[in-house]
Amino acid sequence: xxxxxxxxxxxxxxxxxxxxxxxxxxxxxxxxxxxxxxxxxxxxxxxxxxxxxxxxxxxxxxxxxxxxxxxxxxxxxxxxxxxxxxxxxxxxxxxxxxxxxxxxxxxxxxxxxxxxxxxxxxxxxxxxxxxxxxxxxxxxxxxxxxxxxxxxxxxxxxxxxxxxxxxxxxxxxxxxxxxxxxxxxxxxxxxxxxxxxxxxxxxxxxxxxxxxxxxxxxxxxxxxxxxxxxxxx
Numbered sequence: 188x189x190x191x192x193x194x195x196x197x198x199x200x201x202x203x204x205x206x207x208x209x210x211x212x213x214x215x216x217x218x219x220x221x222x223x224x225x226x227x228x229x230x231x232x233x234x235x236x237x238x239x240x241x242x243x244x245x246x247x248x249x250x251x252x253x254x255x256x257x258x259x260x261x262x263x264x265x266x267x268x269x270x271x272x273x274x275x276x277x278x279x280x281x282x283x284x285x286x287x288x289x290x291x292x293x294x295x296x297x298x299x300x301x302x303x304x305x306x307x308x309x310x311x312x313x314x315x316x317x318x319x320x321x322x323x324x325x326x327x328x329x330x331x332x333x334x335x336x337x338x339x340x341x342x343x344x345x346x347x348x349x350x351x352x353x354x355x356x357x358x359x360x361x362x363x364x365x366x367x368x369x370x371x372x373x374x375x376x377x378x379x380x381x382x383x384x385x386x387x388x389x390x391x392x393x394x395x396x397x398x399x400x401x402x403x404x405x406x407x408x409x410x411x412x413x414x415x416x417x418x419x420x
Contacts, residue, residue: 188400188407193379193414195390201238201382204419208380209242211415212321213249215376219320220253225289227314229322229366231259231333232272235380236323237279244280251287256280257311259322259371260334260352261294263303263362270360271296294364304351304364311348311370322374326381326389329355330403333371334363337402342368368407377411381418390418 198204212228219226230236243249261272268274273293277285285291294307311318324332334352335342341350348370352363371377381389392403393416400406408414 188410190409191412191414193393193409193416195416195418198417198419201419204380204382204417205238205242208239208323208378208417209246211378212239212243212323213246215321216254219375225253225255226320227255227257227318229257229259229319229371229374230276231323231325232261232275233325233327234275235325235382237275239323239380240276240279241281244284247283251284252289254288256285256288256291257319258292258294258307259324260363260365261296262334262360263296263300263364264360266293266296296364300351300362300364304349307364308347308349311366317373317375318370319374321376321378322371324371324377324379324408326379326386326405328385328389330389330392330398330405332368332405332408334365335368335404337404339401342401342404342407345369368404372407372411374411376413376415377408379405379408379414379416381416384420386418387420390416 216226264271266273292310295303326332330337336355341352345367350367352365353361354363
């Protein structure tokens, strides 16, 4: 695996981090629409990116009509649950902004698990070229990205774009649906958001740690030549 040096920017406050992140996402969207007439964005779950989604969704002066949104992963749980990534993305992006989009593709957890995985796999399989103009990614303290957890067999090459995964026992929702490593890497740009002092150790492990990619899946992202890490304590 070829390793690239990520571009790391530390911000004084998380508010400044989110403001700059929104600028980066919007600039990327505008460049992509200018080049291709369309922009596709992959959104991660978890709590860290939600303020970014709220900032983006509150920008009603921006033209969202040629933008498509996708999920990087989902907990297999009722979409009305407060722990649903879909619910949290929708609530923070705002219905007004979502209504302007060309399309948005969220993982359907109201159908049987295997069917949900297959349906979302077909959505991603329908894309061509580089799937996403920018993928927003968080990293857990254990090194997981999306719902790809350490020491799991599914970290190996997959023929599918979307797979069923299982979270370790310390997580409250075991069944997950996630883009594969290869699918996430098929992005023009990857933006990692790290908030809080505890996330310093993640940067240290990425740059200097001895763990393998299987032990710390976030290290797969180092094979992407356009990887940006935004950090604030």
